[in-house]
Every structure is written in C-alpha cells, then in structure tokens.
Amino acid sequence: MIDEVDLDLPVRAALPELGAALDERGAAVLVASPGTGKTTLVPLALAGAVGGQVVVAEPRRVAVRAAAQRMAWLLGEPVGGRVGYAIRGERRTGPETRVEVVTTGLLVARLQRDPELAGVDAVVLDECHERHLDTDLALAFAVDARGALRPDLRLLATSATAAADDLAAALEGPVVTAPDPMHPVDVVWNPPARPVPPPRGMRVEPAFLDHVAATVRRALAEAPGDVLVFLPGRREIDDVARRLGRVDAEVLTLHGGQDAAQQDAVLGGTGEGGRVVLATSIAETSLTVPGMRVVVDAGLSRRPWTDHARGLDALVTVLASQAAATQRAGRAGREAPGAVFRCWSEAEHAHRDRHDAPEVAQADLAGFALQLARWGTPDGAGLALLDPPPPTAFEAAREVLRGLGLSGDGGDITERGRAVATAGVHPRLGRALIDGAQAVGADTATEVVALLAADVPGDTDDLDERLRTARDDPRWRAEVRRLRQVDGLPRRGSGARGAAAVVALAYPDRLARARADDARGYLTTGGTGVELTAGSRLRGCPWLAVADAVRGPGDRVARVRLAVPVDEDLAREAAAGWWHDDAVVAWEDGDVVAERRERLGAIVLARRPLTDPDPAAVAAAVRDGLAAEGLDLLRWDDAATALRARLAFLHAALGEPWPAVDDESLLARLDEWLDLTRVRRRADLARVKVAPALRHLVPWSQVGRLDELAPERVTTPSGRSVRVDYTDPAAPVVALTVQQAFGWERAPVLAGVPVVVHLLSPAGRPTAVTADLASFWDSGYPQVRAELRGRYPKHAWPEDPRTPGQAR
Numbered sequence: 038m039i040d041e042v043d044l045d046l047p048v049r050a051a052l053p054e055l056g057a058a059l060d061e062r063g064a065a066v067l068v069a070s071p072g073t074g075k076t077t078l079v080p081l082a083l084a085g086a087v088g089g090q091v092v093v094a095e096p097r098r099v100a101v102r103a104a105a106q107r108m109a110w111l112l113g114e115p116v117g118g119r120v121g122y123a124i125r126g127e128r129r130t131g132p133e134t135r136v137e138v139v140t141t142g143l144l145v146a147r148l149q150r151d152p153e154l155a156g157v158d159a160v161v162l163d164e165c166h167e168r169h170l171d172t173d174l175a176l177a178f179a180v181d182a183r184g185a186l187r188p189d190l191r192l193l194a195t196s197a198t199a200a201a202d203d204l205a206a207a208l209e210g211p212v213v214t215a216p217d218p219m220h221p222v223d224v225v226w227n228p229p230a231r232p233v234p235p236p237r238g239m240r241v242e243p244a245f246l247d248h249v250a251a252t253v254r255r256a257l258a259e260a261p262g263d264v265l266v267f268l269p270g271r272r273e274i275d276d277v278a279r280r281l282g283r284v285d286a287e288v289l290t291l292h293g294g295q296d297a298a299q300q301d302a303v304l305g306g307t308g309e310g311g312r313v314v315l316a317t318s319i320a321e322t323s324l325t326v327p328g329m330r331v332v333v334d335a336g337l338s339r340r341p342w343t344d345h346a347r348g349l350d351a352l353v354t355v356l357a358s359q360a361a362a363t364q365r366a367g368r369a370g371r372e373a374p375g376a377v378f379r380c381w382s383e384a385e386h387a388h389r390d391r392h393d394a395p396e397v398a399q400a401d402l403a404g405f406a407l408q409l410a411r412w413g414t415p416d417g418a419g420l421a422l423l424d425p426p427p428p429t430a431f432e433a434a435r436e437v438l439r440g441l442g443l444s445g446d447g448g449d450i451t452e453r454g455r456a457v458a459t460a461g462v463h464p465r466l467g468r469a470l471i472d473g474a475q476a477v478g479a480d481t482a483t484e485v486v487a488l489l490a491a492d493v494p495g496d497t498d499d500l501d502e503r504l505r506t507a508r509d510d511p512r513w514r515a516e517v518r519r520l521r522q523v524d525g526l527p528r529r530g531s532g533a534r535g536a537a538a539v540v541a542l543a544y545p546d547r548l549a550r551a552r553a554d555d556a557r558g559y560l561t562t563g564g565t566g567v568e569l570t571a572g573s574r575l576r577g578c579p580w581l582a583v584a585d586a587v588r589g590p591g592d593r594v595a596r597v598r599l600a601v602p603v604d605e606d607l608a609r610e611a612a613a614g615w616w617h618d619d620a621v622v623a624w625e626d627g628d629v630v631a632e633r634r635e636r637l638g639a640i641v642l643a644r645r646p647l648t649d650p651d652p653a654a655v656a657a658a659v660r661d662g663l664a665a666e667g668l669d670l671l672r673w674d675d676a677a678t679a680l681r682a683r684l685a686f687l688h689a690a691l692g693e694p695w696p697a698v699d700d701e702s703l704l705a706r707l708d709e710w711l712d713l714t715r716v717r718r719r720a721d722l723a724r725v726k727v728a729p730a731l732r733h734l735v736p737w738s739q740v741g742r743l744d745e746l747a748p749e750r751v752t753t754p755s756g757r758s759v760r761v762d763y764t765d766p767a768a769p770v771v772a773l774t775v776q777q778a779f780g781w782e783r784a785p786v787l788a789g790v791p792v793v794v795h796l797l798s799p800a801g802r803p804t805a806v807t808a809d810l811a812s813f814w815d816s817g818y819p820q821v822r823a824e825l826r827g828r829y830p831k832h833a834w835p836e837d838p839r840t841p842g843q844a845r
Contacts, residue, residue, distance in 0.1 A: 046074030051215035064210030072371035089158030126519035141171035159191040168395035207421040236354035250280035262330025291316040341400040402434035415448030469543035485539040487516035500601040540582040541611035547583040562638030566594035622654035624662035677727035682763035754780025
C-alpha cells in the first residue's frame with residue numbers, strides 16, 4: 038500500500054531498517070518526531086508486508102479520525118475502505134479494511150475479548166511517550182498475548198521522544214530512529230510584564246489569559262504564517278478566543294470535545310496564512326495541523342489528579358514540562374523555519390520538570406485495576422508495565438472495586454465486574470449503569486450515566502436540572518445511544534427514584550448528610566467534608582448524592598459541582614456496605630466518648646450511651662487523648678513540677694537508671710507511671726496526683742538516693758536551708774545572699790555537678806553568678822566587698838569569707 042503513496046516524508050528513510058527489525062525480532066520501537074509521517078506512512082508500509090490486518094492505536098479519538106482520514110486520502114479513497122477507524126460509539130470499516138485505527142481503550146477491550154487478535158498481524162501503539170493509562174495497558178496486554186498466544190504478532194511502539202529504552206525493554210525489540218529534518222525554530226521568551234499567580238486547581242488567572250492574547254497579537258505582527266496556540270483546556274480556549282475578537286485573522290479552535298466537522302475544518306486547512314488555531318495538547322504530538330509557522334505556548338497543561346484519601350478526582354492545571362514545550366515548539370518547524378513565543382521566562386523554564394509524569398502516577402486507577410483483574414492479573418504481576426502503579430493509589434482503587442462488588446477480597450474479578458468492564462465507562466458508572474437499570478429502568482440509568490460520562494457542561498450543580506439541559510447536547514445523545522447497546526443491560530427496572538438512585542449506586546461513598554451547624558456544609562459517607570456554593574438551589578436538602586466535587590490544593594473542604602437530593606432510606610440502601618452498628622470508646626473533642634453508634638460510613642445516624650464501657654478501651658482512649666493534646670491535661674502542681682525537674686537533672690547528669698521525663702518519654706512509658714483505671718473523662722485527669730505517680734519511674738534501688746543526689750534544699754554553713762532550682766537540667770542553681778555563703782570554700786556538688794551560685798546583695802539584688810565559688814572568693818569578692826560594705830554597713834564583710842560563722 039505504501040507504493041501507492043507519492044509522499045516523501047522523513048520516516049520513509051527508516052522503513053527498510055524498521056521492516057528488517059520487525060522481520061527479525063517481531064517487535065520494535067520507532068522514534069520519530071511529530072509530522073515526520075510515522076502515524077500515516079508506517080501503517081501503510083506494514084499493511085503491505087503482512088497478510089492480515091494492521092491495528093493502529095491512538096490515545097485520543099480526534100487523532101484516530103484524523104489518522105484514518107489522512108491515510109485514506111493518501112490512497113485516494115474514502116474512509117471505510119482499506120483504511121477505517123473505530124472510536125467509542127462510532128465505527129467506519131468494511132470487508133476490505135486492512136488498516137484500522139482505534140483508540141487505545143478499544144484495543145484494550147479487543148484484547149480482553151480476543152487475546153489472540155484473530156485476523157490481526159501487526160499492532161502499532163502510537164504516541165507511547167504520552168503514557169496514558171490505556172496505552173500502558175494495551176502495551177502490557179499485547180506483549181503478554183504475543184508471548185503466550187501469538188508469537189507471530191508484530192508489535193511496534195512509536196514515540197516522539199528519544200527516551201525509548203523502557204519501551205524497547207518491554208517489547209524486547211530494537212529502537213529505530215527516523216531522521217528529523219526539522220527546520221530551525223526561533224525561541225522568543227515573552228513573560229508577563231508583572232508577576233501573575235500560578236494556576237490553582239483548574240483556575241487560570243484572567244490576567245495571564247490577557248497576556249496570552251497579547252502574545253498572539255505580537256506573533257501575528259512579527260512572524261509570518263498561521264499561528265498555533267497551546268492552551269490547557271476548552272475554557273481557556275473560549276476565553277482567549279473572546280479576547281481575540283477583533284484580530285485580523287480567522288480564529289479556530291481544536292479540542293477533543295468538538296464534533297467531527299469542526300475538527301475537520303482545522304485539520305483540512307491549506308496553511309496559506311491568516312489563521313489562529315487555539316488548541317489543547319492534542320496538537321502537541323497526536324495531530325499535525327497543516328501550515329503552522331508560529332507557535333504561541335501558554336506553557337500550561339491539564340493533568341488528571343486524584344485525592345485517593347477522599348475518593349475525589351479532578352483535572353488540574355500545571356506548568357508544562359520542558360519536554361512538552363520542546364514538542365510544541367517543533368510544530369513551528371515541520372514545513373519551514375518558524376518561531377515559538379513562550380509566555381514565560383527562560384529562567385523559569387530551567388526550573389520546570391524535564392518530563393511529564395506518566396498518568397499512572399497521578400490518576401484514578403479504578404479502571405486500570407479492573408482491567409488488570411479482568412486480564413487475570415489483579416496485581417499486575419508478570420506484565421510489561423512501564424511503571425508499577427503507586428501502592429497507595431492502587432490499593433485505594435482496588436478497595437473501590439471491592440466496595441462496588443466488582444472484585445473479591447483477593448482481587449479476582451466478579452461476574453458483575455466482568456459486566457461492568459465491558460461498558461466502556463469508569464467502574465463506578467458501569468456499576469450504576471448495570472444495577473441502576475435493574476432499579477429504575479434502562480432509560481433513566483443510561484441517561485444519567487451518559488451525563489456523568491460525557492462531562493456535559495452546565496451552570497448548575499443540580500443534576501436533575503443539568504439532565505434536562507443535556508438533551509440538546511449531541512455528545513450526550515450519542516453516549517446514551519451507545520450505552521443502550523451494552524451487553525446484558527436490563528431493559529426494565531422497578532422503583533421510581535430516578536437519577537438519585539443511579540448517582541447513589543455510582544458513588545455510595547459520596548452520599549452526604551447536611552451538617553447541623555453549617556447551612557452549606559455536608560459530610561459524606563467516605564468522611565469527606567463538602568459544601569455547596571452560596572447560590573446553590575440544593576441548599577436545605579438534608580441528604581445529597583454527590584456526583585462531582587473538587588477539592589483544590591489548600592482548600593478546607595471540597596466544593597460540590599454536581600449533586601442530586603436523596604432521602605435517608607435510599608442512602609441506607611445504596612451504601613449498605615458502609616452500614617455499621619458498633620461500640621465506640623474514643624477520645625473526641627477533648628474528652629472520652631463511650632457510646633454505641635449506628636453509622637453509614639462516617640455519618641453517625643444514631644448514638645446511645647454505653648453504661649459500662651470496657652475499662653481497657655477507656656484507658657486506651659485516654660492515652661490517645663494525652664498523645665494528641667499533651668501532658669498539660671494533667672494538673673502539674675508545684676510538687677509535680679519540682680520532682681520532674683529533679684528527675685530530669687539526674688537523667689542528664691547520671692543517665693540510666695534515672696528516667697527521662699520529657700513529654701515524649703513520659704508518653705512512651707505512660708502505663709509504667711500513670712494509673713488510668715479510674716479515669717473516665719478529661720476532668721478525672723486533673724485530679725490525678727502527678728508527683729506520687731512520677732516516683733513510680735524511679736527504680737526501687739534508687740528511691741532512697743533521690744534526696745541524696747538531688748535534694749530539694751541545701752544547708753549553708755550558717756545553718757540556713759536554701760531551695761535548689763533544677764529548671765535547667767544541666768546545672769542546678771541556688772540563690773542566696775553573699776553573707777549566707779560565708780564559710781563555703783567551694784559550691785556544693787550534686788550528682789557530680791557543681792551548683793551554680795547566684796549571690797545576692799543584702800537587699801536581694803543580683804551581685805554575681807558563679808559555679809567556681811573558690812575562684813570568686815579570690816578574685817571577685819574583693820571588688821564586691823569594696824562596692825557594698827559602705828552601702829550595707831550593718832552586714833558583715835570579712836576579708837576572708839571562707840571562715841565560718843561570720844554572717845550576721
């Protein structure tokens with residue numbers, strides 16, 4: 038078939054080496070830059086070399102259609118002849134089809150149905166560097182199938198980046214690199230004149246979009262040719278398009294949510310100038326937009342992000358990596374010299390991530406885990422996965438599957454799981470589709486699931502209202518038609534709870550009850566706090582089934598974006614697996630709580646006091662309270678504080694067996710010194726006698742030495758008793774007048790540590806501080822005597838203070 042194409046693209050030069058590698062090894066990796074022909078010429082070359090079908094898998098639907106149309110055009114025939122395609126809900130193939138382009142998700146589904154891929158002689162996994170979940174699964178399953186069932190199956194992975202070693206290792210094939218005659222691209226660094234806050238969650242600052250629009254105008258003025266503008270999503274595309282309303286150029290948009298005619302209008306352009314194409318990252322490597330000479334890069338990307346602890350997932354806006362920026366810039370140099378205007382500084386560029394993280398590191402892994410379970414490898418063992426899933430995220434995903442009844446305790450797929458896995462939607466929505474059709478009928482179930490799966494936009498958080506407006510959305514209608522064809526879908530259901538039942542089945546962990554003290558706030562069964570917006574029509578509903586909520590970085594609670602009212606009976610029914618009736622003895626809100634609770638997950642439905650709680654459980658709760666709030670829950674009177682200081686001194690001076698008495702050590706040995714058997718609540722802790730309790734930490738053999746080694750008071754030569762201050766465990770202190778120290782040749786020594794003596798005037802004012810009293814008598818005292826004896830003539834000031842009995 039390649040012989041029929043009169044098009045000399047750079048990848049042609051690599052076809053002989055690529056063919057030889059596939060003939061010899063059966064698998065290979067092709068590294069070729071965007072626009073060099075790898076997506077269109079390579080499949081046609083393979084089709085001429087094998088007898089069966091060539092399946093080409095693309096990560097995006099728009100790329101599937103574009104690749105098939107381009108190959109069919111090169112052969113001079115319509116799509117559906119020798120070249121066809123299939124995407125979710127749409128297929129154009131025929132009996133003569135030799136090259137079929139599909140999404141990676143459809144390839145995964147085909148491998149699950151038929152691991153031998155009967156009739157297929159070659160599989161091309163395109164754009165593997167993008168590292169989507171379905172791409173990783175398709176690669177792993179295809180390698181596994183080839184090793185076990187189809188050693189004759191040819192596997193080719195293509196990448197737009199040179200970092201192909203992991204792919205080559207997974208395929209056990211060589212790397213073939215196509216020449217890259219890219220034209221030079223001038224880089225123009227164009228940061229905003231004033232600092233703009235970085236993106237937060239989905240939000241991009243309007244001031245930054247103003248700057249992007251201004252950069253587009255600059256590019257149109259300074260560089261000839263069509264302009265390709267990279268933006269993170271549809272909202273930003275629409276916002277920048279409005280800002281370019283009066284620009285002297287045709288402004289077009291390109292993103293995955295458009296219909297085929299809109300996409301074709303962009304991809305079928307002539308490239309004669311006068312166009313501005315605002316695109317998402319689908320134009321980064323998956324598609325070639327003809328005629329582009331100039332790129333304006335906003336430097337942002339949209340990535341999936343999952344809060345696994347709360348079961349919430351969302352798209353977030355992040356700074357594009359250096360690798361992504363390089364790919365985008367290359368779009369300006371495919372056909373002629375070009376220019377890229379980057380909306381950030383060169384210094385900032387140096388601090389960006391070098392590469393994008395694979396989707397498996399960030400995304401919701403429930404669908405990924407379900408496909409592994411369906412393949413028969415619930416933990417992925419033995420598969421050629423390029424990166425193992427993060428353990429915490431993977432276990433959270435497997436817990437979701439178990440909670441939905443899609444897998445067993447060991448991870449093996451259930452019959453319900455098999456049915457859900459074929460629905461082509463997230464496992465939560467698949468469960469809601471299958472079980473919801475049984476409960477409320479297929480029509481309602483498919484309509485609600487289609488609304489959630491197709492991400493139909495709207496200005497309300499009321500799902501019932503959004504569902505009414507969705508009927509005008511062609512994507513929603515197409516998804517409804519597709520879902521109604523799912524195998525095994527019950528046609529009729531019982532009950533009349535409508536959308537609420539379907540959402541509750543999909544998200545039983547997001548059933549939420551209103552908080553008594555917050556008009557907008559709710560608590561979900563999964564333990565996540567959510568709140569409605571100030572103007573929500575759902576305010577006042579006692580229960581909600583939350584279909585969509587987002588919690589941005591730093592947010593206290595998640596914000597509800599889509600929900601439907603439910604009643605408590607439905608909540609109990611849908612979240613039956615979350616129902617518990619158990620005894621709770623715990624430290625909560627600053628005290629011990631002992632009660633029996635009926636709860637739905639984190640939502641407490643009823644409380645009944647426990648009249649005779651287990652003493653061991655109460656003690657454990659008190660320990661938790663002390664660990665959480667600290668030892669200040671106890672009453673530290675003067676005796677307890679003084680004893681603790683003395684023990685701290687002895688531990689510092691002598692070490693073991695004298696105990697450490699810092700907070701951490703006391704909490705670690707709590708059971709050795711504090712009797713909690715009579716403590717029932719916070720108030721009881723304040724009545725504990727702490728000083729006698731602390732003495733339990735002193736070994737019996739050392740009890741008698743406590744007063745010897747760290748006495749509370751010492752006696753001066755004049756017979757006066759002076760208190761010892763152990764506040765500083767490194768050096769005990771005594772404070773006394775100079776006259777009271779007469780007769781001491783040197784300072785007392787306690788546990789081998791000289792006492793620090795604070796010498797005071799007869800009026801109690803500080804005069805000197807010393808731990809070397811003998812030296813002070815020789816060098817310091819004469820000066821003190823000279824200064825003070827005239828001021829205090831009634832007090833003794835002997836020349837030799839070492840002589841006892843001179844104080845008066």
